[in-house]
Amino acid sequence: MHYPVKSLRLACVYGLSLLIIFIVPLLLWQNTPAKAIPQVDWLDIAAEGALFVLGMCWLMVIVSARPLGRVTNLLVVGLASYCLGCYLDLLDEIFIVKTLPVYNWFEKMPTPIGLLILTCGLWLWRDEQAVVNRQLQTREQFYRQHHLTDGLTLLNDAKAFEHHLLKQLAQQQPFGLIMLDIDYFHQYNQLQGAKEGDKLLSDVAQWLSTQLRSQDLVCRYAGDRFIILLNGAIAPWVSTMAEQLKYGITALGCEVSVVWALPSPKMVVDKLSSEPTKRPLKDEAQALLKLLNEKMSQQKLNRQPLNPQTTTVSAFHEPR
Numbered sequence: 001m002h003y004p005v006k007s008l009r010l011a012c013v014y015g016l017s018l019l020i021i022f023i024v025p026l027l028l029w030q031n032t033p034a035k036a037i038p039q040v041d042w043l044d045i046a047a048e049g050a051l052f053v054l055g056m057c058w059l060m061v062i063v064s065a066r067p068l069g070r071v072t073n074l075l076v077v078g079l080a081s082y083c084l085g086c087y088l089d090l091l092d093e094i095f096i097v098k099t100l101p102v103y104n105w106f107e108k109m110p111t112p113i114g115l116l117i118l119t120c121g122l123w124l125w126r127d128e129q130a131v132v133n134r135q136l137q138t139r140e141q142f143y144r145q146h147h148l149t150d151g152l153t154l155l156n157d158a159k160a161f162e163h164h165l166l167k168q169l170a171q172q173q174p175f176g177l178i179m180l181d182i183d184y185f186h187q188y189n190q191l192q193g194a195k196e197g198d199k200l201l202s203d204v205a206q207w208l209s210t211q212l213r214s215q216d217l218v219c220r221y222a223g224d225r226f227i228i229l230l231n232g233a234i235a236p237w238v239s240t241m242a243e244q245l246k247y248g249i250t251a252l253g254c255e256v257s258v259v260w261a262l263p264s265p266k267m268v269v270d271k272l273s274s275e276p277t278k279r280p281l282k283d284e285a286q287a288l289l290k291l292l293n294e295k296m297s298q299q300k301l302n303r304q305p306l307n308p309q310t311t312t313v314s315a316f317h318e319p320r
């Protein structure tokens with residue numbers, strides 16, 4: 001929603017910068033002589049040029065990364081003014097501007113004014129961040145208090161997943177589910193010890209998190225079982241993703257069984273009732289989870305039986 005506004009702001013910043021970069025030297029060129037080459041201090045030019053370029057980079061980062069608002073405006077105005085000061089300083093190294101009294105005054109002002117405005121912006125940014133941190137803490141506390149976060153992997157747990165699944169079903173947007181279960185994890189615990197088992201679970205959780213887009217969700221569903229909700233997913237993509245995760249995860253030194261499902265696009269809200277009832281959504285969620293769990297059990301049954309003599313060699317290997 002903010003993209004057009006952001007692009008407009010970026011265009012304004014670029015436009016204004018280009019205007020300053022071209023117009024000011026042009027004006028100076030007409031009114032003041034340029035310095036002779038031996039008079040030019042190249043080190044000063046390099047240092048002041050670098051300050052100007054860095055200031056412009058910060059400006060672009062602020063404009064592109066920050067949401068609209070008072071703090072952003074202060075940061076942008078402060079930085080723009082600072083950049084202007086640096087730029088005028090730079091021109092000072094090329095033109096003999098001492099003959100222009102107005103320029104002398106004009107050159108000195110933008111940097112301190114810019115830094116003052118920037119300081120105000122940073123101060124308010126600090127306050128804003130404190131509010132954001134408080135909100136995040138409250139949310140985290142909520143999750144912890146309601147036992148929605150798994151203590152080992154720090155992922156959402158099954159209860160939280162069901163909550164997200166219900167929300168997703170209520171939105172009636174397409175999505176896909178992938179379930180992964182580590183193979184022979186019981187043996188892994190026995191062979192390597194519970195501590196190594198915990199580490200493997202954390203590694204898998206972390207790795208899965210890095211493979212997903214920000215709109216997707218991975219949760220620890222049970223002991224060695226993870227579940228993923230892919231937003232706006234279509235069948236070929238979900239199956240490809242499931243395959244990629246299955247083979248990618250072997251780099252961590254274990255193998256997983258993977259199953260996936262796409263909910264049918266039918267309306268899950270009871271049409272006979274005037275207001276949406278919770279029951280059908282809950283039923284739908286339970287049915288989906290049951291389907292995945294059944295598919296998983298079936299896949300585990302279809303596996304090659306584990307040869308007890310080769311357990312240590314074949315089921316687990318060194319992480320790559």
Ligand SMILES: Nc1nc2c(ncn2[C@@H]2O[C@H](COP(=O)(O)OP(=O)(O)OP(=O)(O)O)[C@@H](O)[C@H]2O)c(=O)[nH]1
Pocket residue numbers: 152181182183184185186187189193194195196197198201222223224300
């Ligand atoms: N280290 C560790 N082990 C856990 C944790 N939670 C569950 N487990 C163990 O995970 C094992 C899961 O065993 P199973 O459900 O038989 O799974 P499996 O051995 O992978 O067997 P298959 O799924 O059929 O391949 C059990 O031995 C649990 O004790 C945990 O938080 N840490």
